[in-house]
Amino acid sequence: MSIQQARKFSVAPMMDWTDRHCRFFHRHLSRHALLFTEMVTSAALIRGGADWLLNYNDDVEHPIAVQLGGSDPKELAAATKLCDQFGYDEINLNVGCPSDRVQSGRFGACLMAEPALVAECVRAMRDATDTPVTVKCRIGIDDQDSEEDLRTFVDHMLDAKVDALYVHARKAWLKGLSPKQNREVPPLDYERVYRLKNHVGDLPLMINGGIEDLAQSKAHLQHVDGVMLGRAAYHNPGLLWGVDAEIFGDDTPPISLESLCEVMTNYAEIQMTKGARLNQIVRHMLGLGFGKPGARRYRQLLTVEAVKSERGVELIEEAFGLLIAARQAA
Structure with missing residues (x-):
């Protein structure tokens, strides 16, 4: 199965949760879902942590994407080359995490305010690899949350030849809300993501945020190319048992x-x-x-x-x- 097909259903990158043990477990519940690593900072990889941070169960976990955090194009390019050595199927740039720790490092959702810089990062990463380079973002941040703001950001990604976008259908408040509150307080706006899909045309676009089950997933797939579930899949991993049949049309019996x-x-x-x-x-x-x-x-x-x-x-x-x-x- 190609990486583009696997993006039809993915399990979101979640810090302290989607480690190699989690992914091994999830892979045995679904053969086809795209799995993500926890976010890994480009700085940590460059400092020599690649063997520990990027190693995984290579014979089991594919299709698998690694998520990077960073904002220095040269550093991200070097980190991308390190990721390539481990054979990941996709390299994703985090432009969606709103935590204070991430903001202090100048990466995550705060980068939505700097679309030209993110585009430069994407270009540097693409120049460093033949592996697909993708971006995960929000629909907006703080007062920069109009539909025009989102399209400006995405147009920069299109110009940089990004391979796919994952869009969390909530804005992020960079000050005043905790990461948990940022997953719950800002209202979901799925329709904006649907309209964004029409704007980007053939570019693969996956939707994330508040999706609880496979019925909702299939409803979203009428409008976008893929769905990404996070906490719903982690807290109720049994739903992954139905992914291959209901999302990918594979009737092979799931593992008992x-x-x-x-x-x-x-x-x-x-x-x-x-x-x-x-x-x-x-x-x-x-x-x-x-x-x-x-x-x-x-x-x-x-x-x-x-x-x-x-x-x-x-x-x-x-x-x-x-x-x-x-x-x-x-």
Whole structure:
């Protein structure tokens, strides 16, 4: 499957969440969804952190995109070359995160105020690689939030030959709102993103923000080229079980709970021999019990019990056993 096809459904980059253990888990729920790394700053890569920050399960995680944060074109070009060494399918520039920490580094959503600079960054990244270079942004920031402002920004991206856009359908307030509030307080404006798709023509445009399930995803796909889910997919990863059939039209049976249990148990055993802690791996599976009988005990096992030194990978089998028993009793 091409990267352009995979963009039809993606799991958003989320700091402290979409790490390599999370992506390994999500990949076994959907063969086709595009997965994203956490945001990695170009500065951290240039300082020598590439081996740790960019390494991933190469034989499993594709299609996978790496998200970069930065605003120095030369630095981003160098970081892009490093990403290429690891074989990512797409390199994405973060122009959407509103956190104070990100703003202090002059990247993220604050860059929407500097479209010429973002375009320069995109050109530098594209000159450094044959891998698709994309941008994730908001529909506006602060008082710079008119439709004309958004189109001005996007026209700069078009001039820079960006390969695709991911648009969070909320503006961001750079002062006065926390990152959490910026995901909830500014109103969603999906129609503006739909109109933007008409403006950009053939350029692939994916919509993000407030999408809760596959029914909503399919409704958006009537207007745009792809959907991106973040917290909904993380907190209820079971919805990823339906992505291949409902979004990509692949009727291959999804992985069973029993097989998923075996896969994750084997994975945890291998990763723990490399220094990973059990709780680092199983924390991403908490939402698999979402709405199911026994979910409370399931979560308890994967939180309270997973940090106990005497517990090993058999904990995963015990937790999954609760879900399997609940399914059989239904």
